[in-house]
Amino acid sequence: MTTTAPRRRASISDVARQAKVSVGTVSNVLNRPDRVSPATRERVLAAIDDLVFVPNGSARQLRAGTITTAGAIVLDVSNPFFTDVARGIEDRLEEADYTLMLASSDENPEREARYLRLFEEHGVQGLMVVPSTPDVEHLEALRARGVRVVLLDRPSPVDTLSSVAVDDRAGAAAAARHLVDLGHERIAFLNGAHTIRQCADRSAGLHDALVELGLDPGEALVEITISTLNADGGQSGTEQVLGLADRPTATMCVNDLTALGALRTLRAAGVPVPSGMAVVGYDDVTFAGELATPLTSVRQPTHQLGHRAADLLLDPDDVVEQVTFQPELVVRESTTGVG
Amino acid sequence: MTTTAPRRRASISDVARQAKVSVGTVSNVLNRPDRVSPATRERVLAAIDDLVFVPNGSARQLRAGTITTAGAIVLDVSNPFFTDVARGIEDRLEEADYTLMLASSDENPEREARYLRLFEEHGVQGLMVVPSTPDVEHLEALRARGVRVVLLDRPSPVDTLSSVAVDDRAGAAAAARHLVDLGHERIAFLNGAHTIRQCADRSAGLHDALVELGLDPGEALVEITISTLNADGGQSGTEQVLGLADRPTATMCVNDLTALGALRTLRAAGVPVPSGMAVVGYDDVTFAGELATPLTSVRQPTHQLGHRAADLLLDPDDVVEQVTFQPELVVRESTTGVG
DNA sequence: TTCATCGTATGAACCGTTTCACCGACGACG
DNA sequence: CGTCGTCGGTGAAACGGTTCATACGATGAA
Structure with missing residues (x-):
């Protein structure tokens, strides 16, 4: 429960005074040490050390303009x-x-x-x-x-x-083709708002693939918009899917976190994966392969x-x-x- | 393949000139609009808009000193x-x-x-x-x-x-007690260098608990130092554990990422968890409960x-x-x- | 001895803000 | 009608660096 005094930071001119040189010289020591004689350089460095001088980034940047x-x-x-x-x-x-x-x-x-x-x-x-x-x-x-x-x-x-x-349309399309290959004809898609481009594109990719395979996206695809693209979103989305009259047989998730929530919810509801509901994630995060049911996912570099x-x-x-x-x-x- | 010209940023004085006021007034419009008459305020704002003026944070900070x-x-x-x-x-x-x-x-x-x-x-x-x-x-x-x-x-x-x-000693001790309760008398600990405090503390907590339970840490505990505290570290650490002459029956991991690598390696080696090797993680990350073998872990707030x-x-x-x-x-x- | 040269160090200008002392105009008031 | 307070606005100083033209002393060549 102590409070420290807000002592003023040492500035370049404090250093200059202490080392008995001009501010320009201090600046030179800092930025082009070779232009300064060893003797003065030493003096200046000692003063810097002594005063625990930390250059003010704002000032430097203001004048010099650059920053890395x-x-x-x-x-x-x-x-x-x-x-x-x-x-x-x-x-x-x-x-x-x-x-x-x-x-x-x-x-x-x-x-x-x-x-x-x-x-x-x-x-x-x-x-x-x-x-x-x-x-x-x-x-x-x-x-x-x-x-x-x-x-x-x-x-x-x-x-x-x-x-x-990364080509999100292609990724989503590949996932959709995979699901259709496995015989799924009704797919839920837990997706975020289309204002987020990845979401819009993945949706489009899904549509593309379905059309290409001769299915009607209007029937085959149920897109559910979730508000948070994480496990919580996956959970609430999956609850909705489970309540659907004509329940889909596969759920595609906009990312693996969402899929994690989906898997959790399905397990809690006693729905077996994939026999009761197939699940696909997106991102192929580190743990995707290590889950209770290893997750099919779209890997991105x-x-x-x-x-x-x-x-x-x-x-x-x-x-x-x-x-x-x-x-x-x-x-x-x-x-x-x-x- | 185009290159844009690096036009100079508009400054507060450009705005002042354009709005035919002094720089002080522009600053006032920016920081205490109420002190400026609506008419001039309008003029200034128009100029700001017109020149797409973005204040220079370095300058502001240099002068004002504060930053949020x-x-x-x-x-x-x-x-x-x-x-x-x-x-x-x-x-x-x-x-x-x-x-x-x-x-x-x-x-x-x-x-x-x-x-x-x-x-x-x-x-x-x-x-x-x-x-x-x-x-x-x-x-x-x-x-x-x-x-x-x-x-x-x-x-x-x-x-x-x-x-x-978070009390790391207590967390590690709790994990150790749990393992000993289950009958484990030889425990591997995949840990990072003790220069990282969490690692040192968790090691100490393990020792504490073992001693408290009447075991000799020198015999009961095999600490293996891994260089990266993630799944890769868990993998290489577990490989070492599996190669040990008197193989431990439980592995405690410094975090869940490491545990993930351990589980993966054990699975690849055909060692059943927990019957062949019990595994404990640390952190209780989101996916810990959803893994192929749900992971016992130490949850931190x-x-x-x-x-x-x-x-x-x-x-x-x-x-x-x-x-x-x-x-x-x-x-x-x-x-x-x-x- | 003189003069050009070179290596060092200097000090002032400048970067773009904020802040503050000050000023003029105007309305209210005694 | 003079005085005072308020309001809106001004201009310059200050923040802490970098940069550059300049000064200066020592050295080497002529």
Whole structure:
């Protein structure tokens, strides 16, 4: 229960005074030590040490303009998919001696805007963002103002913005084909709002595949919108599915967290998987293969996704490029049963 | 493949010129709109809009000194435990209109130091950190320099630093007692280096419990040090355990990710759980109960942990307090078997 | 001895805000 | 009719660095 006195931070001029040199010299010691004679350099360093001088980043940045920090805004830090992507970003940035600031928008456009502004005001070099709205005008504007922007997990709808994404239509379509191959003719889809692009695309992919296989999506597909894309959402969504008059025989989930909630709910309700209900997830997170019923899921190259995004951000020529990775269906027992 | 021109950002004086007022007035419009007449306010706002003016955060901060951003440094963003904690922090900060910048040290003291410095240079109000070393002198120094510091998931060894932690000794001891109760007399412990405090404490808790139950830790406990505290570490650690001459009958894991790797490896080796090898995890992450063999684990109040840490950080009186939560053993089939 | 040269160090300008002392105009009031 | 207070607005100082033109002393060449 103590309180410390808010002593003022030492500034460069305090250091200069103590070392009996000019502020310019201190700055030189900090930034181009070779232009300073060893003797004075020593004196200055001693003073810095003595006063525990920590340069003021705001002042430096204000004058110098540059900063080696990048920001990333994802939808949800507690979703392993995004943190794996973040990890890929970090690993690439580290090579270039950049640091990453991570923030999570919670799928909330206002929060996204707030962080966007915060990052811009603080002059980050670039921003990697998973947009929480279909609309990217604000991001185009940001780029026009000189901030590098890379869309994460979302193909750019405009050619002025770089993006790194995974083909969500293809992923969802592969999952749908797999289910239809297994004989399912009525599929529930626990999905988020279509304002989130991944959700819209996966829905479209499902439709595509069904049509292609000669089924009527209007009949074969029951899309249920859940408000949170996690285990809780999966639970409430699955409860709805179970209450449906003409109950589907398979449930496709927008991500593995949602599938986790679905599996849990099915188990509690005594519905066997996959015989009573097949389940497909999306993301193929670490634990997908280790679940009570190993989960069929659509694997995405998360680490690569982040790595490539950071690559684009750091590109010396600031090229604009749209990168798309292909997902891969990983089949496990939640659709095929044992053996 | 286009390149945009790096047009200079509009500044407050550009706005002033355009609106034909002084810079002071523009600043007033921004910060205390009520002190400006509606007419001029309108003019200024129009100019701001027109020039797409975004205030320079560095300049503002340099002059005003304050900022409503807090930082958090965790060991690993891809570990659900930490992201759940981060979530708790965010939720509390949001109430106070603060924003959170998250960084991950990767258990690397150098990275930790780098982020610490970065945050300090940018003048964050406070920092919540999961230290990657037992030593916290650098954090005490930071606090002495006026940055609020809250130790996360780690009781403070000094009374000048606030901390929010969970009693790791108690958690590990509870797990050990549970195993011994079940008849296990030889236990493997897949643990990280003891420089990480959680690891050291959990090891101590295990020892405590064994001694208390009349066993000789030297015989009953085989601690295996793994280099990465995730599924890969769990895998390599378990491989070592399986190669042991006098093979233990139970494996305690430093966290659930590690346990995940252990379960996977045991399954691949055809060792039944728990009859061939009981497994205990730590953290009780979301999926722990949903695994092929539901995992006995030590639950920690993650969200609360973060929430309380943020609470302390925001405390108007800047009190120093050490908070300790109690963990809870959640027993599942990975130790007790079916039924 | 003189002069150009080179290596060091200096100090002031500048970055874009906030803040504060001050000023003019105007209405109210004695 | 003079005085006072209020309101709206001004302009400059300050924040803490970086950068650059300049000064200065020592050295080497002519």
